[in-house]
Amino acid sequence: MRYLPLTDTDRQAMLTTIGAASIDDLFIDVPEEARLKGPIAGLPMHASEMAVERHFSAMARKNMAAAHHPFFLGAGAYKHHVPASVDHLIQRGEFLTAYTPYQPEIAQGTLQMLFEFQTQVARLLGCDVANASMYDGSTACWEAIGMAGRVTKRSKAVISSGLHPHYVSVAKTMARFTGDTLDTASPEIDKTDTNRLLASIDDESSCVVVQYPDILGRIEDLSAIAEKAHEHGALLIAVVTEPVALGAIKAPGEMGADIVVGEGQSLGVGLQFGGPYVGLFACKEKFVRQMPGRLCGQTVDAEGKRGFVLTLSTREQHIRREKATSNICTNSGLCALAFSIHMSLLGERGLRDLAALNHAKAVQASERLTQIPGVTLVNDSFFNEFTLKLPVNARDVVHKLAAKKVLGGVSLGRLYPGEATLENGLLVAVTEVVSEEDIETFATALQKTLVEGVGA
Amino acid sequence: MRYLPLTDTDRQAMLTTIGAASIDDLFIDVPEEARLKGPIAGLPMHASEMAVERHFSAMARKNMAAAHHPFFLGAGAYKHHVPASVDHLIQRGEFLTAYTPYQPEIAQGTLQMLFEFQTQVARLLGCDVANASMYDGSTACWEAIGMAGRVTKRSKAVISSGLHPHYVSVAKTMARFTGDTLDTASPEIDKTDTNRLLASIDDESSCVVVQYPDILGRIEDLSAIAEKAHEHGALLIAVVTEPVALGAIKAPGEMGADIVVGEGQSLGVGLQFGGPYVGLFACKEKFVRQMPGRLCGQTVDAEGKRGFVLTLSTREQHIRREKATSNICTNSGLCALAFSIHMSLLGERGLRDLAALNHAKAVQASERLTQIPGVTLVNDSFFNEFTLKLPVNARDVVHKLAAKKVLGGVSLGRLYPGEATLENGLLVAVTEVVSEEDIETFATALQKTLVEGVGA
Amino acid sequence: MSTVNASGWKPQMGETDVMAAATYTGNRALMLEEALIFEIGDSHTTGVDFDPAPKVQSRLGGLERNREIGLPGLSEPETVRHYTRLSRQNYAIDLGLFPLGSCTMKHNPRLNEKVARMKGFADVHPLQPQETVQGALQVINELAFWLVDLTGMQGVAMSPKAGAHGELCGILAIKAALDARGEDRPVILVPESAHGTNPATAAFAGFSVENIPATPEGRVDVAALKARLGPDVAGVMITNPNTCGLFERDLKIISDAVHAAGGYVYCDGANFNAIVGRVRPGDLGVDAMHINLHKTFSTPHGGGGPGSGPVVLSKALAPYGPIPFVAKMPDGSFKLFEEEAAGEMHPETFGRMTAFHGQMGMFTRALAYILSHGADGLRQVAEDAVLNANYILRSLEGTLEAPFGASGPCMHEALFTDNGLAEGFSTLDVAKGLIDEGYHPMTVYFPLVVHGAMLVEPTETESKAALDQFIGALRSVANRAKQGDPALKSAPHFAPRRRLDETLAARKPTLVWKEAELSVAAE
Amino acid sequence: MSTVNASGWKPQMGETDVMAAATYTGNRALMLEEALIFEIGDSHTTGVDFDPAPKVQSRLGGLERNREIGLPGLSEPETVRHYTRLSRQNYAIDLGLFPLGSCTMKHNPRLNEKVARMKGFADVHPLQPQETVQGALQVINELAFWLVDLTGMQGVAMSPKAGAHGELCGILAIKAALDARGEDRPVILVPESAHGTNPATAAFAGFSVENIPATPEGRVDVAALKARLGPDVAGVMITNPNTCGLFERDLKIISDAVHAAGGYVYCDGANFNAIVGRVRPGDLGVDAMHINLHKTFSTPHGGGGPGSGPVVLSKALAPYGPIPFVAKMPDGSFKLFEEEAAGEMHPETFGRMTAFHGQMGMFTRALAYILSHGADGLRQVAEDAVLNANYILRSLEGTLEAPFGASGPCMHEALFTDNGLAEGFSTLDVAKGLIDEGYHPMTVYFPLVVHGAMLVEPTETESKAALDQFIGALRSVANRAKQGDPALKSAPHFAPRRRLDETLAARKPTLVWKEAELSVAAE
Ligand SMILES: Cc1ncc(COP(=O)(O)O)c(C=O)c1O
């Protein structure tokens, strides 16, 4: 087998050294009845690389890849052009096949990268510090709520109806077991959740959780909410699912957010059918010892040379065990690297150009699509994603569009099954990869679909 | 522009250091009338990575890729499965973006690899020594003829009719200018060229050039030719266009060849629409100082550690100038690396398995295809490529097959335009990538085509 | 500047430093220094070109970001060089043996990287209409099927993002099952030798954690465990093979006892590599077990992640597993069950653990790995992993103390202690000595049940020659530690950095770069 | 063992060796030693699995290979590690500035690697029916079009495989043109400063080569050249910008004189990078010029190749260019002209130079590079390349002798000599000192027209910061060489190897590994 270097001669020689008659002697501690006599049932024998590759090619061909069709999906995962050098660099064996940098003398590559990543994330989100990544935006959001609980010693979290419904589900799952209470609601097409939030914050509140831009793509100033939260000793947690937006709009930190979490997938990582992604986690310096996850810090070596190490590990499970701030161990290191490389390539100028291009194309698309009879725009404001109100159930429309080889956005019906007031809503994301022809193709297909009617 | 690090501030500061008022001052030696005033005409301005990538995707889609269709082409270029690790490794920046190893202390990676490559090639071809690669098989073949001339001080080369016609063309091009005479002929379907060769070798002959297996896929023992050549003081040059064959059949060196050249594309390199490929060049030790191209040799460093350097450079252009054994400088280093990695992965066992699999599939294909009425097999012997005689002009058949999405081999008409006796010949290569379904699809399509007739 | 570092020893200049000081750049030939992007780049430079944005009327709601963000940009050449140079300061499996115990640092096949990058998997959106992602759903379904087959369990939760997330999944399933039974059992039992994520997870889910002692031979003390079982115990978390590298012989007995007492058995499957294809945890009475696809199934660790931690579940817990999940429908199509659809098929689910469907990029790699090895190959994996570990254990037990050397063969890893080293020499010194020898050290100071633990896991992808060289190197370093060679105290000498001052780092944390830091760097 | 090496100095043990000797493995942390595949692998191990071959009756004509071939096999993990470890012993552009004069070691964009690997280009056969490779033919045609546009010539031969092959193409075209005129002109004139491939090529094509002297300022001596012109002179081969880094101001005058005398002008275009987008060789009367796509157009050097050397041709020579070639047909399709079709369109071709159509893999990369830069970018390339070279020239002329510093600005590269170094110190010592500083040395001892040449070509893809550090490092090394620092004589100290014994290598060449060599290695 191509991945196994031992030859039978080696195996024999090694057994002799060990003083075992056969390999079975090494498994004597396994109870007789639990020992499988032969190869596991069902699974075929080993296969050549060529055969396996063909099996996967066949499965891959059954999927509509974003690059091959007009593509307008967002809702927490965005398609951006990732420069070829990013994937080339993350495949360097020294990055790809390294472990967590527990031995800093031979892990400075990973450590310096993490230090750079933390700085980029903190600056992008407008915070003092950031950690070395979480699994994804949804778990980062949950961890933030948990952290707010530790900081405030309170257990009521006020959740904006503008927060991604899957993020809410994740929070609910956890809350169910930690006993925290979550004050939630479903979004309304005609107004944002700000007033409800301002009304719900009280002295029991550990935090307010607001997505920015919100799930329907709307952008609102967070300052008032921050102020109200702070008055009541609660924290403002801002959630950013499209980091590229922060190349165009104010950072939550600038508006008073105490903790800012995000989904970093947009930069460097790609769509990946949902994972792996990379959770961004940043906050004010004063909360650093309550942060979950790994932190990389600067120090010096025995010769006084600058170097980097994992630090404040006393927060973590491998030292603190049941008293740890989180149970996270493996995080999303390689995705953080991809994010950081992409961000280094962009830099301030590139990120701003990218954001401007996204916004401009989104505005153009919104104008073109709302020319279609019966199609109206829900948003007053948006970055690269907006919500359309269709004359019919948007969910059926999405399938009809797919049949026309157009991946035409995410229906609110998919995100909020059973919510009658939302079922005609279609969430449309427009990034730099969308061409004018794509917009035209989409508009034509949508109009055609609406004319045909969705009953058929 | 993303590839240019200088900022305008840098440029200004540098001009000041240089003491030039403007960049134009640095081009003052260019005659006024030859200076282009603005950007070159016609060429568009710089483009984003995304735009360029899309332009290439569009062009790539216009080609029928071998992997996507039943594929049976050979004639000097073969499709084999290349393990994923090969391409991963040759993309290591330290291999990909290094120059010729002129500074051995920081080029041991390339040098040791070349030493390993030379050894693998010498052993595969059955020779004492091999060089660090030539451009491809056809230029290696030419260089061998030139070398035989230097060794024997003679200028008549006897060329087998079984040598790839493009290799013959290349040899003719060169001979036209070096004044060497080439004794050539066109292949005959019903017999090999051995007797003509034996008859033509005389005391004027510098060498006999024989392809093994020959262009029609036939395999013949070279011993008799070697003997005759040596009797007359001529050299036997064997040409191998499918190195995988040598995992199954005797090496030319074993049969007395003095110089063995080959096309290494089969291992590691891929089809690449004809280039870059890698020329293999091996010979008997006694001729080493007449060899063209670079040679890597073992030595020790100042501490006595084993190391490698480029050696015997007194043969080469950069030292010898007009007296060099060849003008070659840049060779095919990275393809040699790919070849060497693939060969290391295979090893003796893998190469033998691969060769056996190729031969077995070719035999199966030959049996299936000759069941088609009117289709006969030309070869008595073959490895993974054989010639079929069709009832009609094979060239038309190939186009008809392509229309049916089958890449069904190379017609002798394409290789020998105008040779009436060959026009019904179809050269079919069958490697490990060909599945039974592929063979069946091919057979069905071929039969259908013959029934439809090619006039239509 | 120079300070006393964590391991409490005073740094002194070694011979090499004289030379190093001798270079103007601070580079040492191919060992290259590299500045931070903040020191290299600027806010005008970019490595990405864009078409100019069409002029439109801004719809940003008046929230334009005006202040400079502070993100340096690098041209592509500078970027490629920066990360290539940084990468060269790392050790990795691709460079050599990486014997981190409990981490299963095995070879990562390149085929897996290739299939994971096929556009049909890497370039599809998690919310695409299901008819447009049938192949992706098929991958998840196939992998799930083989994981269940290999473990002999009832079902599997695919969405957990890593081992610890998987542990949480298992514990939540247990809690959900107890809730369904209307029972409140506040305690989870965890052996002392357990990995930190076990107690952390249990506590995170609101349980109180109690330790179970180990027997002198390094296994769970069954008597003590049985004694503690009762109506307040929700279950146990047991690692098998355990973190001392031993197989928990009595796991079945333990499971039966726990079940009899109304509890559930969570098995930490991080060490599944030792038994894959030879033992099915389901046959040992396990109710839930996470599988680190980034260990047993070879998805790369990537310098800390991402991983993937599917959790196989028993009949008793399967109904409570998380959404979403994929099922193959009678018509041969594949269906993703989310909040809405779950209703019918999976009403008792404890809910969603992450925004989407899990680590697709790891699923493709793990499935490619499983299919490449096949039934015969996977069994061989376990056998070779165990053979390699025992070879190391027996070759070195004469040199280093093997606390459980007498407890029978080890499984995938060999445990040693620092007892017997010279005064003032510890596990840390042995580890740093190995760095100079060209190896990544073994796992140190874990598990906590022995003094100065050195946990060596070679994995099955090491050749005998590689093991022999490693054994020789470790023996040589260990002997220097026993003889008290002072040079070892200041090791590593040849790495990109000497020992780093971790106390300083923690005392006044510098977690982000600040312009001010420049001076420090320059000092 | 240890011997006197090529540069005639006696090796002695340096400080670092003490430490190095101290490791058991011979590794120095991340600087890893690596054995030969013949020492690692064996004939049973393989890193490739195959389905068993179906049983068939052999058709091998009784020539089965029975004797062992002697090819060692490695498993995939061993293979990845072997080549990864070897790669780390190399310097490369991705690691830092690579100032090899005349080699144009610029950044190799990764986009180019990606497009070259698209299946539609990388996985198509050169003999596929033309209707199935229209996109591939389009690439060749587009690149050809832009090369002609950028050089202001009449046509281009795409098939030459590298610069030297391109030179041969140009010289053969000249010879064919002369034949067509029924003239026999046996002499080609080549400046002393020319690259070795120039005289080698001319000789290879059967010409006798005569040198043209250079003026004190480093350019072709026009008077001498004109004096030599006559009916026996087939043409001249001139490099512009030349290998001293200077622009041949009088090339147009030279061309006119050569043409008047009935000869042709071959221009070595290896240094085209300095003028691309700013000067068109066609405007200087050039008849043929090769372009190294692996220099000016950024295709990677790959440790020695592959490259690609298209040759642009003047009206006078275009008719004789080689086959095959690609043309766009009136119907918009692309057609490949080979032996047969060439008849009508291109009857006077001198024939075929290589089996297929040239270096497709380099064409895709070069075209991607040209389109990425565009007209504005390419002009900027030349300007920045020249700016960087002059910055180096002026920053260092105070430290090292710049023989032609007074001949006006340099183009893409700056030339220095070793005059003024301490007794017994030469260019070689400066080069080896740079290695310790973390740089690949400049081109040394070429061109031959000055003493101990050091030819520095930074290229346009270096930042000012990178240049400043390099200048500082070279200045420091040069000063050590002037002061006669003995440590410099034994440099490099930190590289994977110290100076290597080239005399030994050449005296009794060991070009392939033999079992016996083991002992030598072990000595
Ligand atoms: C025994 C054990 N359990 C659990 C874990 C946690 O797994 P992960 O790092 O994937 O969260 C690990 C990994 O370090 C482990 O070794």
Ligand SMILES: Cc1ncc(COP(=O)(O)O)c(C=O)c1O
């Ligand atoms: C001036 C000059 N001419 C010709 C050549 C030969 O080009 P190639 O190496 O591509 O054959 C080179 C490359 O080294 C060169 O520098």
